[in-house]
Amino acid sequence: ANSDKNISSAVIKRLPRYFRYLGALKAKNITRISSKELSEQMMVTASQIRQDLNNFGGFGQQGYGYNVDNLYTEIGKILGLDKRNDMIIVGAGNLGQALANYQSFNEDYGYKVMALFDVNPKLIGISVRGVKVLDTDELENFIKTHGIKIAALTIPKDQAPAIAKKMAEWGIKGFWNFAPIDLHLPDNVTVENVHLAESLMTLTYNVHNREESENE
Numbered sequence: 001a002n003s004d005k006n007i008s009s010a011v012i013k014r015l016p017r018y019f020r021y022l023g024a025l026k027a028k029n030i031t032r033i034s035s036k037e038l039s040e041q042m043m044v045t046a047s048q049i050r051q052d053l054n055n056f057g058g059f060g061q062q063g064y065g066y067n068v069d070n071l072y073t074e075i076g077k078i079l080g081l082d083k084r085n086d087m088i089i090v091g092a093g094n095l096g097q098a099l100a101n102y103q104s105f106n107e108d109y110g111y112k113v114m115a116l117f118d119v120n121p122k123l124i125g126i127s128v129r130g131v132k133v134l135d136t137d138e139l140e141n142f143i144k145t146h147g148i149k150i151a152a153l154t155i156p157k158d159q160a161p162a163i164a165k166k167m168a169e170w171g172i173k174g175f176w177n178f179a180p181i182d183l184h185l186p187d188n189v190t191v192e193n194v195h196l197a198e199s200l201m202t203l204t205y206n207v208h209n210r211e212e213s214e215n216e
């Protein structure tokens with residue numbers, strides 16, 4: 001949808017954070033903000049903000065700043081949040097259920113978890129926050145009937161590649177992959193890996209390096 005604008009992937013990666021800050025400003029009924037104020041809140045340089053946001057053209061006005069509502073709406077559109085984003089969660093264990101319980105996806109960003117899927121008969125049939133756990137036998141039919149494009153994968157890693165391949169054939173275009181394994185899928189399928197342990201390891205690196213430099 002944004003193929004006419006070539007926004008760099010570095011900018012795209014920063015957009016969710018702008019979107020989150022603008023959403024918070026909106027919630028406080030703040031209608032406009034200068035790049036300087038936004039820069040102080042977000043702890044990035046004002047010139048970075050101007051560079052990033054000028055990608056979309058003409059939002060900032062000299063002496064006025066940014067119109068919070070407009071910018072929020074535009075960034076939401078670029079991210080595709082103005083569209084229906086129905087999703088499913090495959091693997092209704094600890095993590096799958098935690099995601100289903102995380103209401104902010106839905107309330108703040110408009111994602112709708114349509115169903116969870118699992119192979120465990122003890123889980124099939126239960127509801128998590130009003131969302132049913134279905135048998136994975138129904139996955140193909142469900143994806144096709146509801147035109148689901150987005151799926152979270154919260155199953156054991158040895159199961160993930162084969163299931164993801166099937167799901168891509170059935171129409172899934174984006175995997176939010178929590179299984180600690182790389183998925184090799186066709187080019188028209190996007191995978192966003194979320195590995196909490198990796199971010200934790202980055203944290204420990206920083207903790208120990210700062211400790212060492214303080215002890216020097």
Ligand code: NAI
Nearest residue numbers: 091093094095118119120154155156157178179194195196
């Ligand atoms: P869990 O064991 O509580 O849940 C896994 C669920 O997947 C179970 O309910 C199981 O019945 C189901 N399952 C197994 N094979 C399946 C299949 N073929 N189709 C559908 N469902 C199937 O495990 P947990 O703690 O929820 O972790 C799930 C996955 O997420 C694991 O791969 C784990 O390594 C990963 N994980 C990743 C994290 C991250 O930061 N990326 C953090 C925590 C877990």
